[in-house]
Amino acid sequence: MISRKKLVTLESMNQNVRNIRVPILGSLSIRAVEIQREIEEGIHKPFGKLTACHLGDLQATGQKPITFLRQVAALCTYPDLLEMSQFPEDAKRRARAILKDLNNGSIGSYNQEYIDITLPCKIADFIKKRDGVEYPCDPRNIIVSGGTSQAIVCVLSMVVNNEEALKTGIMVSVPYYPIYADAVALCEAVKVQFELDEEDGWSVNVTNILRSLHAARKHCNPKVLCVINPGNPTGHVLSRDRIEDLIRLAAEENLLLFADEVYQENIFGPGAAFHSFKKVLYEMGPHYSERVQLVSFNSISKGISGECGLRAGYIEFVNIDPSVFEILHMLKSFYEPPVTAVLMMDVILDPPQPGDQSYETFIAEKQALLGNLAEKAQLTEQILNRAAGIHCNPIQGAMYAFPRIQIPEPAVRLAQSQGLDPDVLFCHRLLEDTGIVLCAGSYFGQVEGTYHIRLSLLPPIEELRSILEQIIAFHGRFMEEFS
Known part of the structure; x- marks a missing residue:
């Protein structure tokens, strides 16, 4: 029976x-x-x-949404509002430009070309402005995701290979953001912990990483080094020197660098500055920029936008085999972001500029947020x-x-x-x-x-x-x- x-x-x-x-x-x-x-x-x-x-x-x-973001989102969601005088002209221009990129001018369409082709080009422009136009940024190496948490699970599931003799090791700091431990567990990988130095302001200590790495190689195959900068939950910001140390370590030990940079706009400590791993990697020259594999993340849920309920982010891949992207795009199909969130990312990556009608309001809101923090x-x-x-x-x-x-x-x-x-x-x-x-x-x-x-x-x-x-x-x- x-x-x-x-x-x-x-x-x-x-x-x-x-x-x-x-x-x-x-x-x-x-x-x-x-x-x-x-x-x-x-x-x-x-x-x-x-x-x-x-x-x-x-x-x-209690933070109010960034005015320009919501204005453009409202106009794209209900284009009839474009005929109303209450909206500034630069918000209308931006909305019309986005609507032209959408299938039949509607956010209700799948809009696959906008998500997979148009927006990665705009993200590449943002990265070039952030890091310097002299450094390469190929839109074909950028994937739009449904938020960072989904991106982390997606990429780690690609890296982990349980058919190998040793299980894949994923190196995470202590403390870490819990999604990393959970992603490691879901992928049946091994969590390899290295301690941040609390007595030195939660700094990354390469000696601690090497100690954990060498010990882990006795029972697993560590492949990935995860770094959160600025730090969650610690609030530390990595100095350029420490980022260089991590890049050298990744090159010497053949590790994939996994840079979680979703808080890159939230810098407010005296003397602190954000240095992207991508920029530092290329500034260190071809010996590193042509060898080290890097995956970096950003999203709209943090930063100045704070749109936690609208899940969208992006992943940039450096020195990843192009053939891998066919698999990545298939994996990404499980985590497609809502079009409303994607267009919000479109706007925040290219905000109002000096001379635009909405510029002063935008800058005032941004400065108020960071000053308040x-x-x-x-x-x-x-x-x-x-x-x-x-x-x-x-x-x-x-x-x-x-x-x-x-x-x-x-x-x-x-x-x-x-x-x-x-x-x-x-x-x-x-x-x-x-x-x-x-x-x-x-x-x-x-x-x-x-x-x-x-x-x-x-x-x-x-x-x-x-x-x-x-x-x-x-x-x-x-x-x-x-x-």
Whole structure:
């Protein structure tokens, strides 16, 4: 007889899928939802509302969309608006130009030629303006993707070959953004961790990478070195010298460089500057630019646009065999971006220029965002470092802080008895006491024996000040309780 046992259970399902950790809050997310429901039911809490301080979702935390972006998107979505006088002429010109590139002038079409041919040419122009027109940028080496997360999974699934004698190793920093660990698990690869140097502002230490690389080669075949710049969750920005070190290492050890550069516009730390891996690679000369294989990413969900709900990004490939692109295009078909998101990327990569009607508004919005982040980064560092048992490194870019917190040994033992990481226990206690939702550092990886929290810099500045004050006050009570 045919067995009536259920086919899909936790035990029978793909265990690689079961073990992924996005969304990054885990059990905290479940409890936060329960608390919100309890508040709505009138159950008394020591706080009035939940305060989300864990995600890099700019518009959810109050940032208004960039005006010019939304104007062009509205005009393309409903072209009848082109006859209205409320829209500036430069937005109308841009919308008409985009509509000419769309099949029958409609965003409702598949618009494959626009996504696969027209837009990569515009992205190539953006990259040349960013890095210097003297460096080559072939549109045929650029693929438009449905956001960076999908791009990461797509490319890693191409790199991993489980038919080889040794499993493929993917090198990721500690801490890392969780999508990398999950992508590695989904592809059945081996995660090879190397530690960032927290005592040196979360800098990349090539000695640490080599130590991890040589140890990993005893049991797997490391092929990829993943680097996030500016850093998530750490907020560090790589210096040019460190990028050169990484390129030399990739050349010497025959590694594919995987550069996640989605926060490249979010630079605000004193003396910090963004250097793309592509530009530095070519400036180092043919010995490196003709040898090192590089994959770099960008998207519209971060930067100044903050369009997290519109999933679009791009991948540029350097020194990748052209025959590989046939396979890449097939893989990409699983992750096609919505046309509305793609046209938003079209606009943000070529924003209003001096002399355009919308230029002053655009620049004012951009400067306000970056200035606000700089002010909040400085405030976060100052307040957190006032507390005994909390240390926050300078925040140079991206939009997060990743402070180290002290957790007493009795609290560590209690967490272990409950099957929790100690910083997860801390975040649960903080949530119940204050309503503040943070990410535990263990979701991002951390050096053994250290504990961290990741918090977003995006809440309005006075709300952020209150959040920070509550965190250090709670940490003091937590330390006293478990001392």
